[in-house]
Amino acid sequence: MSDADNQTRSIISSEVEIIGTVKTSGSIQIEGRVEGEILSEGDVLLGKSGSVKGNLRVNSVTVAGTIQGNIQAKDRIELKSTARLLGDIKSKRLAVEDGVTFVGNSEVNPTGQPIKIDEEAPRGGSDNEGRKEGQPQPQGGNQQGNPGQQGQQGRK
Amino acid sequence: MASKKTKVVDGFTAIRAAQEAARHGRGDPVRPEPGAEKSAAGPPSKAGSRVGRTVMPTKREIICPECGLPTEITGKVQLFVCNHCRHRMKLQDVEMPEGDWKDDLEVGGTVIVPTNATLAGGKITANDIVLQGKMNGGEVRACRRLTMGADAKPDWVRLKTLDLELGAGVNLTPGKPIEGRHLNLHGKFSGNAILTGTLTVHADGDFSGKLRAAGLQVEEGGGLRAQLDVKPEYAPPPPKPKNRPPPKRPSKLREPPPKARPSEPRKKEGS
Numbered sequence: 001m002s003d004a005d006n007q008t009r010s011i012i013s014s015e016v017e018i019i020g021t022v023k024t025s026g027s028i029q030i031e032g033r034v035e036g037e038i039l040s041e042g043d044v045l046l047g048k049s050g051s052v053k054g055n056l057r058v059n060s061v062t063v064a065g066t067i068q069g070n071i072q073a074k075d076r077i078e079l080k081s082t083a084r085l086l087g088d089i090k091s092k093r094l095a096v097e098d099g100v101t102f103v104g105n106s107e108v109n110p111t112g113q114p115i116k117i118d119e120e121a122p123r124g125g126s127d128n129e130g131r132k133e134g135q136p137q138p139q140g141g142n143q144q145g146n147p148g149q150q151g152q153q154g155r156k
Numbered sequence: 157m158a159s160k161k162t163k164v165v166d167g168f169t170a171i172r173a174a175q176e177a178a179r180h181g182r183g184d185p186v187r188p189e190p191g192a193e194k195s196a197a198g199p200p201s202k203a204g205s206r207v208g209r210t211v212m213p214t215k216r217e218i219i220c221p222e223c224g225l226p227t228e229i230t231g232k233v234q235l236f237v238c239n240h241c242r243h244r245m246k247l248q249d250v251e252m253p254e255g256d257w258k259d260d261l262e263v264g265g266t267v268i269v270p271t272n273a274t275l276a277g278g279k280i281t282a283n284d285i286v287l288q289g290k291m292n293g294g295e296v297r298a299c300r301r302l303t304m305g306a307d308a309k310p311d312w313v314r315l316k317t318l319d320l321e322l323g324a325g326v327n328l329t330p331g332k333p334i335e336g337r338h339l340n341l342h343g344k345f346s347g348n349a350i351l352t353g354t355l356t357v358h359a360d361g362d363f364s365g366k367l368r369a370a371g372l373q374v375e376e377g378g379g380l381r382a383q384l385d386v387k388p389e390y391a392p393p394p395p396k397p398k399n400r401p402p403p404k405r406p407s408k409l410r411e412p413p414p415k416a417r418p419s420e421p422r423k424k425e426g427s
Contacts, residue, residue: 094378095374095375097373100386105382109379109381110377
């Protein structure tokens with residue numbers, strides 16, 4: 001990591017717990033616990049010890065900890081092998097390491113149109129708090145044309 | 157007199173020892189440095205010149221069609237004997253000729269069905285199958301992996317496989333959910349999959365549909381539009397080793413029979 005990145009990166013250390021919305025124009029590293037929304041125009045790094053209960057609307061995010069909420073990333077989402085994600089994701093690019101736990105919907109289409117981040121909070125963020133593992137729920141309003149899923153629902 | 161210690165030295169041990177010596181700067185006894193004195197015996201032997209290029213024999217996983225359990229084999233083997241059920245089969249690779257194929261075939265290697273070949277009958281069993289042609293009849297069973305080419309036309313009713321790999325350019329929409337271990341995508345898959353292993357979406361791959369799997373791996377550039385339920389707990393537990401009777405102890409290690417207790421000195425009768 002370059003020095004320039006360090007200068008603009010905020011860090012929430014593992015002893016810190018935040019309840020509320022975190023909004024930053026730069027990058028942020030989360031090692032603690034956040035209960036609320038995270039809005040970042042930069043990159044978000046969620047460390048192994050970090051956990052977020054709420055939605056993320058970011059430029060890019062790397063997840064090694066736990067997220068219970070939806071992720072919308074303009075550029076890229078990366079899930080490390082220790083990541084645990086209960087929620088939906090929407091991004092242009094995705095990289096996933098083997099070993100993740102992921103229950104939710106994914107909408108990643110690298111060849112499609114660029115992802116437009118909603119100005120309002122993504123729907124269903126609070127719904128995920130009550131989501132049970134093993135029962136992924138449809139993304140609803142965020143769902144665009146998906147012939148594969150439509151076809152299967154018809155078959156089932 | 158000092159006791160002689162006997163030690164078995166195999167080829168790999170000797171090679172590793174030579175590599176270790178070279179690594180620690182003790183010099184290569186076979187290839188001395190340019191400044192070193194030449195031995196009186198003449199030029200060094202050529203045997204050690206291969207030290208740096210030694211290749212360990214490759215290991216292959218063969219899944220037995222009878223019992224379904226994997227066996228790992230090393231090196232070149234022509235006949236496979238299952239460690240679990242003693243089933244035997246040849247370990248050759250077969251490329252089918254052009255035209256229709258109607259015979260039975262069972263091999264432990266790879267069967268390639270090229271673009272201009274058609275499976276018209278018979279039962280084909282192989283460890284790996286590369287399907288690029290058509291299936292008009294017969295049964296196909298890939299014990300380990302089925303690789304589909306862009307021109308393949310499979311018949312999913314008569315096709316069984318553990319792992320499925322879609323080659324580049326393949327666009328697969330199976331009519332029913334795919335069940336198996338691993339799914340490896342270089343092409344496009346639209347449908348449902350239930351896996352006990354991992355879904356791997358490569359940079360040129362795309363998955364859309366529903367997925368339940370133990371693992372997920374996506375390379376950057378791969379597409380994923382799906383309902384996902386991915387948990388490592390869905391992986392099956394590793395097979396337990398069979399309970400075999402404990403080996404008999406060699407006769408040398410048998411405990412000596414208990415010594416007779418020293419009997420009390422007999423009292424002399426009549427004294």
